[in-house]
Amino acid sequence: MIFDYVIYIMVSLLAGLAGYYLTNNLYFLIGTMVIYLAYFVIYEFLFKRKERLQLMHNKDLTTFIHDFFLAYSVDYSLDNALLAAQENVSASLKEQVKMLEEFKGEEKLERLTDYFSSSLYQLFLKTISICNNKSEEHDKAISFLLEENNNYLLNQKVLQKSIWRALVEFSLLWIISFSVLIVIRFAVNSYFDQITKTGIYLIGIIFYFVFFLFSIHLFMRATRGRIKRYEE
Amino acid sequence: MKNNIKVAINRANINFKKELTIILIINVFLVATMVVAFIFTKNNLLFIPFIFLIVLVNAVAFYRYLFLYSKNVTDQIKELTILLRYLYQDINNQVNVKDALMNLKERASLKMNQKLETFFTEIEKDQSLSPYLNLAKNFSSVLIEEVMISLYRYKENASKENLLHFNESYLKLKKVVDDDEERDNNRQYELVKATAIIGTAIIVMLVIIVTIIIVEEYVHG
Numbered sequence: 001m002i003f004d005y006v007i008y009i010m011v012s013l014l015a016g017l018a019g020y021y022l023t024n025n026l027y028f029l030i031g032t033m034v035i036y037l038a039y040f041v042i043y044e045f046l047f048k049r050k051e052r053l054q055l056m057h058n059k060d061l062t063t064f065i066h067d068f069f070l071a072y073s074v075d076y077s078l079d080n081a082l083l084a085a086q087e088n089v090s091a092s093l094k095e096q097v098k099m100l101e102e103f104k105g106e107e108k109l110e111r112l113t114d115y116f117s118s119s120l121y122q123l124f125l126k127t128i129s130i131c132n133n134k135s136e137e138h139d140k141a142i143s144f145l146l147e148e149n150n151n152y153l154l155n156q157k158v159l160q161k162s163i164w165r166a167l168v169e170f171s172l173l174w175i176i177s178f179s180v181l182i183v184i185r186f187a188v189n190s191y192f193d194q195i196t197k198t199g200i201y202l203i204g205i206i207f208y209f210v211f212f213l214f215s216i217h218l219f220m221r222a223t224r225g226r227i228k229r230y231e232e
Numbered sequence: 233m234k235n236n237i238k239v240a241i242n243r244a245n246i247n248f249k250k251e252l253t254i255i256l257i258i259n260v261f262l263v264a265t266m267v268v269a270f271i272f273t274k275n276n277l278l279f280i281p282f283i284f285l286i287v288l289v290n291a292v293a294f295y296r297y298l299f300l301y302s303k304n305v306t307d308q309i310k311e312l313t314i315l316l317r318y319l320y321q322d323i324n325n326q327v328n329v330k331d332a333l334m335n336l337k338e339r340a341s342l343k344m345n346q347k348l349e350t351f352f353t354e355i356e357k358d359q360s361l362s363p364y365l366n367l368a369k370n371f372s373s374v375l376i377e378e379v380m381i382s383l384y385r386y387k388e389n390a391s392k393e394n395l396l397h398f399n400e401s402y403l404k405l406k407k408v409v410d411d412d413e414e415r416d417n418n419r420q421y422e423l424v425k426a427t428a429i430i431g432t433a434i435i436v437m438l439v440i441i442v443t444i445i446i447v448e449e450y451v452h453g
Contacts, residue, residue, distance in 0.1 A: 122318075127321075176432070177432040181432075194446050203269060203273075219424045225417075
């Protein structure tokens, strides 16, 4: 979370400074920084927090299922397995389970559907139901679920890696774009003052920074969509 | 051309009148901005980027309808694949086909439930393969047809061979859907990365235009 906030401040500052270097206008620097920060704050409150929460829930889910069946395979007790499954999960999930103290066994697990919105959890509940009803087939059902759980965990790691790779590539491309801008600014230094006086230049620079913000928005939206798809 | 746009918008499940209004507002805004910018700068060259922008915005809007239609089709296939996962698990745990199919209703979306309801009504009246094929026809996928045929065969004769055939066809469908999704994810990121190149192009164009303006002013005094 802190890392995200640092990124927001750094990007806003860099955009502002680049804007100032390209226009020699202090108001442009302040305006750019304010607009970028405002966008990141709005995005953080509207989407990023939910995204972060969802990622945490996903991580909890795979750990929960894995530890649950590890314990369940020992004494086939739902309550003991649930207790064991809570050891390595986040404080948020432990809190959620604590709130459901009055419920027992399968009912308690069903109440966690609000916390775990993924279809993998539905599969988990289905497996528990099979385990409770048909003892001779439960090994097959558990084996199927654990295989899905492993795939889910693998997909999470692949997802994180791919988001990081995309972020690095995206950042590098925009760094190159800004470098071109700065080189051009340096190249036209002798008549830069004349350029800044033309209205079309200012409109163009404003458009460029708006486009940059739009590009950031598209990237974050694509990442959000990708995380959402892995939920299903 | 109007008919093509209307067909594209309707296929994307968007309200035609509302969409046309939005496109009109955006185009009027861009033209108005172009005119105001021209009044303030008195420069003909300004028309070039604005006309380019208007064409780009309309092209993106039209492409969006095609994309939404394709996305709807893909989402439906994906939803069915997720439902088939439950079916796959139930059938492999000796649940009979009819009960396994009924269990899907509580997990399906409203749209999918409508298709399933039609399917259940048909299988009550017709015990042949037809209802299964009719359900598969709702999705543009040969693999779904294959899964439904293997499901029907297993329903008629719950042998190990038919179960294996059903499992194979389901897993084949799942792999194709997963691969398509991965490709789609990568394509989105590629499009986003392309915006950086567009950004560079904007800057280069801007500097060229401004340099021409300054040279023009210098030449004409």
